[in-house]
Amino acid sequence: MENEDLITKLLSWYHVFKRDLPWRKTSDPYEIWLSEIILQQTRVAQGLPYFERFIEAYPKIEDLANAAQEDVLRHWQGLGYYSRARNLHACAQFIVQELRGNFPKTYKELLKLPGVGPYTAAAIASFAYNEKVPAIDGNVMRVLSRLFGIRSDVKVPKNQRTYFELGLSIMPADRAGVFNQAMMEFGALHCTPANPGCRECPVQSGCFAFEHNLQGELPVRSKAKKVKNRYFNYIVFFQDENLYLNARGPNDIWQGLYDFYLVETKEAGTPELIEKDPVVRHVMNKGGILESVSATRKHLLSHQRIQATFFVIELKEEHLSKTLFNAGLQEFSKEKVEKLPKPVLIDNFLKDLTVC
Ligand code: SF4
Structure with missing residues (x-):
């Protein structure tokens, strides 16, 4: 499948099937950042009320920076992975105190923020500023692995580079933000880990996994750590x-x-x-x-x-x-x-x- 064809099909799918989520209606980097931190290791249905709660309690980054840490943890209660809440607070304080409340505007600068890794930096840079940089999360790696037959273990951190380069090579410069959103949503809703919707898939004709019947084997994931x-x-x-x-x-x-x-x-x-x-x-x-x-x-x-x-x-x-x-x-x-x-x-x- 030609690249332009793949982009058109994925974007068309996205415009029809995307979920109506509040952080998709804004280009405010504060709200996008907040939603991305909340959604790490968290399902959308669980994260949504927390996002709304945080926006209500801390409508501006200054409100979050000036809050007591106990207050922030209290709002986070029940979401787990509490280091995210502490990093969120530290990051807000850094932006307000060191950057006068101005969010960095490029992927490279965003990466310098505490608690902001490549995925979150790419999400903010592309959604808020349309910078051409792929946001590689588990959903996107699964889609790329299946579409292109990539066998690099998605659990090995250094392999993220492989998926990053591949994502970068197919993303359109003029629609970077919406393309990232589409890839993530397609992985979350359609090309799911179990029972992907292959029969009615818009990109079925160019999909390596579909052609070779490898949906169950791709992506490759090493075994999870023992509990x-x-x-x-x-x-x-x-x-x-x-x-x-x-x-x-x-x-x-x-x-x-x-x-x-x-x-x-x-x-x-x-x-x-x-x-x-x-x-x-x-x-x-x-x-x-x-x-x-x-x-x-x-x-x-x-x-x-x-x-x-x-x-x-x-x-x-x-x-x-x-x-x-x-x-x-x-x-x-x-x-x-x-x-x-x-x-x-x-x-x-x-x-x-x-x-x-
Ligand atoms: S054909 Fe199946 S495996 Fe391939 S992209 Fe579509 S849903 Fe995913």
Whole structure:
């Protein structure tokens, strides 16, 4: 199939079948950037309400830059991959403080922003400024691999260059933005991982995978990383109406979010096992009462399966606060806990908590 023919067919398909999404109706780089960060590793249906929530809370980049990080994390709550929210905030601050609120206008300059990789830079440069640079995400790699019979493993980062060069070679200079949109949408809706719509495909006649019946084998993907099991035993210390939580530190999941005192074990925790922890043992020796132990709650992340059990312990002595404070915990009223950014696992548990 001639290149111009391929472009015409893909663009025609796009104009008929594209979804009506708010970030497609703007050339504002702030809104495009926001939508792209939210949509990384996230389905459109899940990301859309978050996009609307962010635009409402932070209509301009200055609003986002000036917000407290806790506030940004709170708006992000439930979307996962929280480093994206922290990078989003850091990037907004960088643009406002270092670039006087002006978004960079070229692919090369956009790549210098914190948290902005080749895909996001290409999406902003092409959608907002029509720069001829291909936005290569998983959907686009799948379409290119099948159309042209490319066997480069899409899971190997250095192979992105192969797909980038191929994408660049077929994209029209005068319709760069809409062509990128069309390729992404075609991969998301039509040339899907399982059961692609080959029978009614507008580019079927030039498709290598269709011709050789290789749709199931292309693109080549190396095996996903093994999922690791982790056992989280959350100790829910409470006294009267107050709960004790701490902000999670770096080098693990959920940095900056709040959770309860955590005792991680190699197997599912029991009351005997968690009492081996010095803080828990101290609290129990000083009159703490184990009110309840929850059923195990499973929480799946991209490469981790969290099995969480909640041990609810009532504190009886005032001076225990010092022990908990030394363990990094802070005391919060129930109302204040509601406003803290928290992992969904914690948020869901709190909805069922009746003791305080
Ligand atoms: S023919 Fe099938 S595999 Fe080829 S581009 Fe169309 S939907 Fe994808």
